[in-house]
Each structure stands twice: as structure tokens, then as C-alpha cells.
Amino acid sequence: MLVGRSVALFALAALLEIGGAWLVWQGVREHRGWVWIxxxxxxxxxxxxxxxxxPHADFGRILAAYGGVFVAGSLAxxxxxxGFRPDRWDVTGALICLAGVAVIxxxxxGH
Structure with a gap:
């Protein structure tokens, strides 16, 4: 149950962070304005x-693992x-990052 909750929180965090950064990007780079920003x-x-x-209490571990979720989520x-189309190296890198998330x-x- 804790793994499922953790994965769902990582997915939600990625949606918010990547989506938030994209909105700022659109506001500034695409001149959509302050509402987007x-x-x-x-x-x-x-x-x-x-x-x-x-559910885990280790900030460093959570943020380190989230980095892998961010990489894969950004490509997605x-x-x-x-409309970005990743190449095989993008996909390979994202899979390596997600494997790192699982390990971390x-x-x-044993504690």
C-alpha cells in the first residue's frame, strides 16, 4: 500500500512541477502573460x-528518487x-532513471 501511495504522489508531483514549469515557459517564452506565469x-x-x-521521512532520498520521475515525466x-518524439536514447535514459527510482x-x- 505504501508503494502505491508513493508512486501516486510522485506522479502528482511530476504533473504539478512539469505542468507548472510549462505554464511559466508559456507565459514568458510564448508571451502568454502573467496569468499563465x-x-x-x-x-x-x-x-x-x-x-x-x-510516506517516507528522508527528504534527500525522496528528492533524489523524484529526479528520475521528473526526467521520465518531462519526456512524457x-x-x-x-508533440516531442523521443529517440531510443531518450527512452533508454528515462528507463534507467526509473530503475534508479525503484532502487532508491x-x-x-535492513533498518
Whole structure:
């Protein structure tokens, strides 16, 4: 149950962080304005809140593992939202990152 909750929180965090950054990008780089930037800032703040809801208490471990989720999520976001097509090296790198997430977060520990 804890693994399922953790994975769901990582997914929500990625949606908020990547989506928030994309909104800021759109507001600034695509000249969509302050409403987009503000929405992005709110989403980024919510990302920080969601990260605190992880069932594990080790900040460094959670953020390190989340980095792998961010990498894979960013590629997926680009595919869905911007029409980006990753090559085999992008996919390979994302899979390596997700394997790292699994090792860091879910490997059995003897404590």
C-alpha cells in the first residue's frame, strides 16, 4: 500500500512541477502573460506541498528518487503536450532513471 501511495504522489508531483514549469515557459517564452506565469507559480508551490506527503521521512532520498520521475515525466509531457518524439536514447535514459527510482525508494532495507 505504501508503494502505491508513493508512486501516486510522485506522479502528482511530476504533473504539478512539469505542468507548472510549462505554464511559466508559456507565459514568458510564448508571451502568454502573467496569468499563465501565476498559474505556473501556484502549480510549482503545490508540487512542493505534495512532495511532503510521501510516506517516507528522508527528504534527500525522496528528492533524489523524484529526479528520475521528473526526467521520465518531462519526456512524457513533451510527447503529449508539445508533440516531442523521443529517440531510443531518450527512452533508454528515462528507463534507467526509473530503475534508479525503484532502487532508491523501494529496495528492501535492513533498518
Amino acid at each position: 501565476g498559474g505556473g507559480a501556484i502549480a510549482l508551490g503545490l508540487y512542493g506541498l505534495v512532495a511532503t506527503l510521501q 509531457w513533451g510527447m503529449v503536450v508539445d 525508494m523501494y529496495a528492501p532495507r
